[in-house]
Amino acid sequence: MNALIYYAFAVLVSLMLSACNVAPWERGNLAKPEMAINPNVQHAAFREHVFESKEASSGGIIGSGGGCGCN
Amino acid sequence: MRNSILFVFFIFFLSPATKAIEVNEMAVSCPATLESTKNPLSLKKYLGKVIYLDFWASWCPPCKKSMPFLNALRNKLHDQGFEIIAINVDEDSEDARKLLEQFPVDYVIAMDPHGVCPKKYDVKAMPSAYLIDKQGKVRKIHLGFRSSDEHEIRSFVTQLLNEDKNKEGIN
Numbered sequence A: 001m002n003a004l005i006y007y008a009f010a011v012l013v014s015l016m017l018s019a020c021n022v023a024p025w026e027r028g029n030l031a032k033p034e035m036a037i038n039p040n041v042q043h044a045a046f047r048e049h050v051f052e053s054k055e056a057s058s059g060g061i062i063g064s065g066g067g068c069g070c071n
Numbered sequence B: 001m002r003n004s005i006l007f008v009f010f011i012f013f014l015s016p017a018t019k020a021i022e023v024n025e026m027a028v029s030c031p032a033t034l035e036s037t038k039n040p041l042s043l044k045k046y047l048g049k050v051i052y053l054d055f056w057a058s059w060c061p062p063c064k065k066s067m068p069f070l071n072a073l074r075n076k077l078h079d080q081g082f083e084i085i086a087i088n089v090d091e092d093s094e095d096a097r098k099l100l101e102q103f104p105v106d107y108v109i110a111m112d113p114h115g116v117c118p119k120k121y122d123v124k125a126m127p128s129a130y131l132i133d134k135q136g137k138v139r140k141i142h143l144g145f146r147s148s149d150e151h152e153i154r155s156f157v158t159q160l161l162n163e164d165k166n167k168e169g170i171n
Helices: A002-018 A041-055 B002-014 B061-080 B093-102 B116-121 B147-170
Strands: B050-056 B082-088 B108-111 B128-132 B138-143
Touching: B050 B061, B050 B116, B050 B147, B061 B082, B061 B147, B093 B108, B116 B128, B128 B147, B138 B147
Parallel strands: B050 B082, B082 B108
Antiparallel strands: B050 B128, B128 B138
Protein backbone atom coordinates (compact mmCIF):
# COMPACT_ATOMS: atom_id res chain seq x y z
CA MET A 1 0.00 0.00 0.00
CA ASN A 2 2.83 2.35 0.93
CA ALA A 3 4.54 1.58 -2.36
CA LEU A 4 1.38 2.55 -4.21
CA ILE A 5 1.19 5.86 -2.36
CA TYR A 6 4.82 6.65 -3.13
CA TYR A 7 4.31 5.70 -6.76
CA ALA A 8 1.25 7.93 -7.02
CA PHE A 9 3.14 10.77 -5.36
CA ALA A 10 6.06 10.38 -7.78
CA VAL A 11 3.71 10.43 -10.77
CA LEU A 12 1.96 13.51 -9.41
CA VAL A 13 5.20 15.40 -8.84
CA SER A 14 6.50 14.54 -12.32
CA LEU A 15 3.20 15.68 -13.85
CA MET A 16 3.38 18.94 -11.95
CA LEU A 17 6.96 19.53 -13.05
CA SER A 18 5.95 19.03 -16.66
CA ALA A 19 3.50 21.92 -16.26
CA CYS A 20 6.34 24.39 -15.66
CA ASN A 21 6.41 25.72 -19.22
CA VAL A 22 7.23 29.26 -20.24
CA ALA A 23 4.53 30.79 -22.40
CA PRO A 24 5.59 32.58 -25.61
CA TRP A 25 4.71 35.99 -24.16
CA GLU A 26 6.77 35.33 -21.01
CA ARG A 27 10.10 35.01 -22.81
CA GLY A 28 11.20 38.61 -22.38
CA ASN A 29 14.00 37.72 -20.01
CA LEU A 30 15.06 34.72 -22.07
CA ALA A 31 15.33 36.99 -25.11
CA LYS A 32 17.90 39.27 -23.48
CA PRO A 33 21.34 39.16 -25.13
CA GLU A 34 23.00 37.99 -21.93
CA MET A 35 20.72 34.95 -21.92
CA ALA A 36 21.93 33.74 -25.29
CA ILE A 37 23.82 30.47 -25.20
CA ASN A 38 26.25 32.07 -27.58
CA PRO A 39 26.42 35.86 -27.24
CA ASN A 40 28.58 36.44 -30.31
CA VAL A 41 27.25 34.32 -33.15
CA GLN A 42 29.62 35.60 -35.86
CA HIS A 43 32.69 35.12 -33.69
CA ALA A 44 31.54 31.61 -32.79
CA ALA A 45 30.96 30.77 -36.46
CA PHE A 46 34.49 31.92 -37.27
CA ARG A 47 35.99 29.84 -34.45
CA GLU A 48 33.89 26.89 -35.51
CA HIS A 49 35.25 27.21 -39.05
CA VAL A 50 38.84 27.29 -37.76
CA PHE A 51 38.15 24.33 -35.49
CA GLU A 52 36.69 22.30 -38.35
CA SER A 53 39.66 23.13 -40.59
CA LYS A 54 42.18 22.09 -37.95
CA GLU A 55 40.40 18.94 -36.86
CA ALA A 56 39.16 17.88 -40.29
CA SER A 57 35.74 17.30 -38.80
CA SER A 58 32.51 19.23 -38.61
CA GLY A 59 29.29 19.30 -36.64
CA GLY A 60 28.58 18.58 -33.03
CA ILE A 61 28.65 22.24 -32.14
CA ILE A 62 25.46 23.77 -30.84
CA GLY A 63 24.32 27.03 -29.39
CA SER A 64 23.98 29.46 -32.21
CA GLY A 65 20.75 31.08 -31.06
CA GLY A 66 19.11 32.71 -28.08
CA GLY A 67 15.98 31.89 -26.18
CA CYS A 68 13.59 34.31 -27.79
CA GLY A 69 11.24 31.69 -29.17
CA CYS A 70 10.07 34.05 -31.89
CA ASN A 71 8.90 32.28 -35.01
CA MET B 1 -4.17 9.51 2.99
CA ARG B 2 -5.61 7.70 -0.01
CA ASN B 3 -8.51 10.16 -0.21
CA SER B 4 -6.20 13.13 -0.04
CA ILE B 5 -4.09 11.79 -2.91
CA LEU B 6 -7.22 11.25 -4.97
CA PHE B 7 -8.32 14.78 -4.10
CA VAL B 8 -5.01 16.26 -5.29
CA PHE B 9 -5.26 14.25 -8.52
CA PHE B 10 -8.79 15.53 -9.16
CA ILE B 11 -7.80 19.12 -8.46
CA PHE B 12 -4.88 18.76 -10.83
CA PHE B 13 -6.82 17.24 -13.69
CA LEU B 14 -10.04 19.19 -13.29
CA SER B 15 -8.40 22.59 -12.96
CA PRO B 16 -9.89 24.81 -15.67
CA ALA B 17 -7.76 24.68 -18.77
CA THR B 18 -7.41 27.87 -20.79
CA LYS B 19 -9.95 27.94 -23.57
CA ALA B 20 -8.16 29.22 -26.64
CA ILE B 21 -9.86 31.50 -29.12
CA GLU B 22 -10.04 29.59 -32.39
CA VAL B 23 -10.92 30.58 -35.94
CA ASN B 24 -14.67 31.27 -36.42
CA GLU B 25 -15.13 32.04 -32.72
CA MET B 26 -16.08 35.46 -31.46
CA ALA B 27 -13.20 37.62 -30.28
CA VAL B 28 -13.34 38.52 -26.62
CA SER B 29 -12.26 41.61 -24.76
CA CYS B 30 -9.50 41.36 -22.21
CA PRO B 31 -8.08 43.66 -19.56
CA ALA B 32 -5.52 45.67 -21.51
CA THR B 33 -5.03 49.40 -21.06
CA LEU B 34 -5.09 51.73 -24.04
CA GLU B 35 -1.83 53.64 -24.21
CA SER B 36 -3.38 56.83 -25.60
CA THR B 37 -6.21 57.30 -23.07
CA LYS B 38 -5.30 54.83 -20.28
CA ASN B 39 -8.85 53.47 -20.58
CA PRO B 40 -9.57 49.74 -20.70
CA LEU B 41 -9.54 48.22 -24.16
CA SER B 42 -13.00 47.32 -25.44
CA LEU B 43 -13.23 45.33 -28.65
CA LYS B 44 -17.00 45.97 -28.85
CA LYS B 45 -16.19 49.55 -29.75
CA TYR B 46 -14.61 48.30 -32.96
CA LEU B 47 -17.56 46.21 -34.18
CA GLY B 48 -18.16 47.01 -37.83
CA LYS B 49 -14.45 47.35 -38.48
CA VAL B 50 -11.92 44.77 -39.59
CA ILE B 51 -9.46 44.36 -36.74
CA TYR B 52 -5.92 43.07 -36.76
CA LEU B 53 -5.38 42.15 -33.11
CA ASP B 54 -1.64 41.85 -32.70
CA PHE B 55 0.23 40.49 -29.69
CA TRP B 56 3.75 41.92 -29.61
CA ALA B 57 6.69 42.66 -27.35
CA SER B 58 9.72 44.94 -27.56
CA TRP B 59 12.09 41.97 -27.15
CA CYS B 60 10.66 40.15 -30.16
CA PRO B 61 12.56 40.90 -33.42
CA PRO B 62 9.79 39.77 -35.82
CA CYS B 63 7.36 42.04 -33.93
CA LYS B 64 9.62 45.02 -34.59
CA LYS B 65 10.03 43.95 -38.18
CA SER B 66 6.25 43.90 -38.67
CA MET B 67 5.67 47.42 -37.34
CA PRO B 68 6.47 49.50 -40.46
CA PHE B 69 4.41 47.18 -42.65
CA LEU B 70 1.46 47.15 -40.25
CA ASN B 71 1.56 50.92 -39.86
CA ALA B 72 1.57 51.42 -43.63
CA LEU B 73 -1.25 48.91 -44.09
CA ARG B 74 -3.30 50.52 -41.35
CA ASN B 75 -2.86 54.01 -42.80
CA LYS B 76 -3.72 52.80 -46.29
CA LEU B 77 -6.90 50.95 -45.29
CA HIS B 78 -8.00 52.92 -42.23
CA ASP B 79 -10.60 54.90 -44.20
CA GLN B 80 -12.15 51.65 -45.38
CA GLY B 81 -12.75 50.48 -41.82
CA PHE B 82 -9.51 48.76 -40.87
CA GLU B 83 -7.80 49.12 -37.53
CA ILE B 84 -4.86 47.48 -35.84
CA ILE B 85 -4.94 46.92 -32.10
CA ALA B 86 -1.51 45.96 -30.87
CA ILE B 87 -1.45 44.51 -27.37
CA ASN B 88 1.97 44.77 -25.83
CA VAL B 89 2.92 41.97 -23.46
CA ASP B 90 6.20 43.32 -22.09
CA GLU B 91 6.43 42.77 -18.34
CA ASP B 92 7.79 46.30 -18.13
CA SER B 93 5.65 48.50 -20.40
CA GLU B 94 8.39 51.15 -20.37
CA ASP B 95 10.42 48.94 -22.73
CA ALA B 96 7.57 49.16 -25.23
CA ARG B 97 7.24 52.91 -24.78
CA LYS B 98 10.94 53.40 -25.50
CA LEU B 99 10.61 51.36 -28.68
CA LEU B 100 7.52 53.30 -29.74
CA GLU B 101 9.42 56.55 -29.27
CA GLN B 102 11.99 55.28 -31.75
CA PHE B 103 9.46 53.75 -34.13
CA PRO B 104 6.16 55.58 -33.68
CA VAL B 105 3.03 53.95 -35.07
CA ASP B 106 -0.44 55.31 -35.76
CA TYR B 107 -2.46 52.27 -34.74
CA VAL B 108 -3.99 51.50 -31.36
CA ILE B 109 -1.54 50.38 -28.69
CA ALA B 110 -2.71 48.65 -25.52
CA MET B 111 -0.60 47.43 -22.63
CA ASP B 112 -1.03 44.12 -20.85
CA PRO B 113 2.05 43.63 -18.65
CA HIS B 114 0.40 40.79 -16.72
CA GLY B 115 -0.20 38.68 -19.83
CA VAL B 116 -3.92 38.18 -19.23
CA CYS B 117 -4.88 38.80 -22.87
CA PRO B 118 -2.40 36.37 -24.46
CA LYS B 119 -3.44 33.78 -21.91
CA LYS B 120 -7.09 34.31 -22.80
CA TYR B 121 -6.32 33.93 -26.49
CA ASP B 122 -3.78 31.18 -25.80
CA VAL B 123 -1.16 32.85 -27.96
CA LYS B 124 1.10 30.25 -29.54
CA ALA B 125 3.95 32.43 -30.84
CA MET B 126 5.30 35.94 -30.83
CA PRO B 127 4.00 37.86 -32.65
CA SER B 128 0.51 36.41 -33.09
CA ALA B 129 -2.23 38.19 -34.97
CA TYR B 130 -5.95 37.56 -34.87
CA LEU B 131 -7.80 38.89 -37.89
CA ILE B 132 -11.29 39.78 -36.78
CA ASP B 133 -14.11 40.51 -39.22
CA LYS B 134 -16.75 43.24 -38.96
CA GLN B 135 -19.04 40.96 -36.95
CA GLY B 136 -16.34 40.40 -34.33
CA LYS B 137 -15.49 36.88 -35.41
CA VAL B 138 -11.90 35.64 -35.55
CA ARG B 139 -11.31 34.65 -39.16
CA LYS B 140 -7.62 33.94 -39.24
CA ILE B 141 -4.78 33.46 -36.78
CA HIS B 142 -1.39 34.43 -38.12
CA LEU B 143 1.64 33.22 -36.19
CA GLY B 144 5.00 34.95 -36.46
CA PHE B 145 5.94 37.50 -39.08
CA ARG B 146 8.16 37.32 -42.14
CA SER B 147 8.41 39.71 -45.06
CA SER B 148 6.91 37.00 -47.23
CA ASP B 149 3.73 37.11 -45.10
CA GLU B 150 2.94 40.69 -46.12
CA HIS B 151 1.07 39.81 -49.29
CA GLU B 152 -1.04 37.18 -47.54
CA ILE B 153 -1.98 39.54 -44.71
CA ARG B 154 -2.81 42.39 -47.09
CA SER B 155 -4.97 40.11 -49.26
CA PHE B 156 -6.87 38.69 -46.31
CA VAL B 157 -7.54 42.10 -44.79
CA THR B 158 -8.78 43.37 -48.16
CA GLN B 159 -10.99 40.30 -48.47
CA LEU B 160 -12.52 40.94 -45.05
CA LEU B 161 -13.05 44.60 -45.87
CA ASN B 162 -14.86 43.67 -49.09
CA GLU B 163 -17.12 41.07 -47.50
CA ASP B 164 -19.84 43.46 -46.43
CA LYS B 165 -19.57 45.43 -49.62
CA ASN B 166 -20.35 42.24 -51.50
CA LYS B 167 -23.30 41.53 -49.20
CA GLU B 168 -24.61 45.03 -49.76
CA GLY B 169 -24.31 44.40 -53.45
CA ILE B 170 -26.40 41.24 -53.15
CA ASN B 171 -29.03 42.84 -50.94
